[in-house]
Amino acid sequence: MATPWSLSGALKGMFSRKTIDDETWDDLEDALITADFGSDITDSIVAELRENVRKYSTTDPEDLRRMLRETLEERLARLDPTLTLSARPAVVLVVGVNGVGKTTTIGKFAKFLTTRGRTVIVGAADTFRAAAVEQLATWAERGGASIQKPQQQGQDPASVAFQTIERAQREGVDIVLIDTAGRLQTKSGLMDELAKVKRVVEKQTEIAEVLLVLDATTGQNGLAQAEAFIEHAGVTGLVLTKLDGSAKGGFVLSVQEKTGIPIKLVGQGEGINDLTGFTPHVFVQNLIGR
Numbered sequence: 120m121a122t123p124w125s126l127s128g129a130l131k132g133m134f135s136r137k138t139i140d141d142e143t144w145d146d147l148e149d150a151l152i153t154a155d156f157g158s159d160i161t162d163s164i165v166a167e168l169r170e171n172v173r174k175y176s177t178t179d180p181e182d183l184r185r186m187l188r189e190t191l192e193e194r195l196a197r198l199d200p201t202l203t204l205s206a207r208p209a210v211v212l213v214v215g216v217n218g219v220g221k222t223t224t225i226g227k228f229a230k231f232l233t234t235r236g237r238t239v240i241v242g243a244a245d246t247f248r249a250a251a252v253e254q255l256a257t258w259a260e261r262g263g264a265s266i267q268k269p270q271q272q273g274q275d276p277a278s279v280a281f282q283t284i285e286r287a288q289r290e291g292v293d294i295v296l297i298d299t300a301g302r303l304q305t306k307s308g309l310m311d312e313l314a315k316v317k318r319v320v321e322k323q324t325e326i327a328e329v330l331l332v333l334d335a336t337t338g339q340n341g342l343a344q345a346e347a348f349i350e351h352a353g354v355t356g357l358v359l360t361k362l363d364g365s366a367k368g369g370f371v372l373s374v375q376e377k378t379g380i381p382i383k384l385v386g387q388g389e390g391i392n393d394l395t396g397f398t399p400h401v402f403v404q405n406l407i408g409r
């Protein structure tokens with residue numbers, strides 16, 4: 120599958136040369152920077168590979184490709200991408216700034232779970248915009264999930280979360296996905312609201328996952344916007360969306376190393392089936408090519 124974030128095009132020239140030379144290293148560095156690995160990670164990858172090439176006294180670009188693949192895979196696999204969803208119900212809070220693909224992700228995630236035989240209910244705890252609730256309802260339905268809507272516009276988000284979990288417990292639903300607000304007047308208002316949702320939910324049951332949705336096309340900027348969530352929301356996993364429209368495959372590694380939080384899901388399209396788990400081995404195969 121050709122992906123826009125694959126490095127295989129950028130690396131082609133490099134691996135078709137007969138021997139590893141200065142140009143090889145320049146090309147590698149350019150390719151990594153262009154793919155948004157960031158300068159620190161690029162420097163450390165290049166330094167590590169130079170050391171390996173020296174240690175194994177190789178001049179074969181194919182060896183370098185293998186080493187690059189191993190390095191990236193090893194670094195991506197340092198954090199565990201497994202979702203913890205064994206509690207019943209397993210409550211997942213979905214957080215992130217507006218426009219990153221939160222609603223779509225909840226629908227796709229519901230589909231991902233119902234396809235695997237789990238029952239899902241979505242809680243519309245972003246209660247301010249009626250249109251947003253309706254959009255979420257459409258995606259929940261596509262994903263095969265039921266939905267708990269606010270009883271009136273602007274209902275306290277924590278009470279919607281409460282009602283959703285109560286219903287899940289009553290109806291024996293496996294997984295609860297709570298959609299939270301992405302935009303309020305102030306950051307502290309947003310974080311207070313989220314803290315209240317968490318407090319109320321934790322009285323009912325443990326929170327299984329707090330997933331932060333990030334738009335891969337915005338790269339480092341998007342990360343800066345999401346900083347408050349990373350600092351205050353107790354995020355347990357990242358969901359990268361819009362990777363299909365991004366040339367920034369390196370963001371995947373840089374976001375994980377910068378935040379210390381594992382990527383758990385990846386969105387690569389606008390369709391209901393376009394969300395997958397994150398598998399470093401597969402990702403790196405696609406990134407490096409062949």
Ligand SMILES: Nc1nc2c(ncn2[C@@H]2O[C@H](COP(=O)(O)OP(=O)(O)OP(=O)(O)O)[C@@H](O)[C@H]2O)c(=O)[nH]1
Nearest residue numbers: 217218219220221222223360361364386387388389
């Ligand atoms: N290409 C692509 N588009 C995506 C992906 N995920 C979401 N989108 C698109 O991104 C846009 C925003 O998605 P939403 O799910 O509405 O985002 P949101 O964060 O809920 O936005 P608000 O409702 O405004 O808060 C939509 O046009 C989606 O189709 C993805 O993985 N790939």
